[in-house]
Amino acid sequence: MSADAMNFHIQYPGVSNQxxxxxxxxxxxxxxxxxxxxxRWQIVDCVRNEHFYAGMRSVTIFEFNLKRDDERxxxxxxxxxAVERLLARMNLEVPLKKxxxxx
Numbered sequence: 001m002s003a004d005a006m007n008f009h010i011q012y013p014g015v016s017n018q019x020x021x022x023x024x025x026x027x028x029x030x031x032x033x034x035x036x037x038x039x040r041w042q043i044v045d046c047v048r049n050e051h052f053y054a055g056m057r058s059v060t061i062f063e064f065n066l067k068r069d070d071e072r073x074x075x076x077x078x079x080x081x082a083v084e085r086l087l088a089r090m091n092l093e094v095p096l097k098k099x100x101x102x103x
Contacts (some may be wrong), residue, residue, distance in 0.1 A: 020075065028075050030083040033064060036075065041066040046087070047097040049076075062087070062094065 020032035037043075044065040052058045060079035065072065077083055087094055 022073065026076070027061065028077045030077060030080055030086070033075060033077050033083065033086070036066060039068070041068045041073075043090070043092065044072075046092060046094045048079075048094045049097045063097065 017035045017038070018029065018031040019035065020028040044067050046062055046064045049061045049063055050058050051061065062077045062079060062083060064075045064077055066075055067073075
């Protein structure tokens with residue numbers, strides 16, 4: 001799936017380039033995802049992983065599988081309205097990760 005990330009950067013003018021790699025942090029933010037898309041990474045697919053804590057509190061993590069040339073990386077992005085808007089504008093289906101896959 002290809003997208004012109006600059007279109008999304010223009011919609012969020014306070015976002016600057018934010019580098020992320022698996023060893024730099026457990027989770028990425030939406031700004032890291034936009035930077036990756038701007039740096040020619042493409043979204044292969046994405047799944048939604050819901051973590052429930054005490055009571056009904058939950059945190060949603062989107063696991064984006066990205067590729068660029070022969071490189072591949074899974075970027076776990078913490079859900080927020082900007083990321084959800086990006087997914088909606090890209091018309092990307094995001095299934096819930098199955099229990100046996102979530103660990």
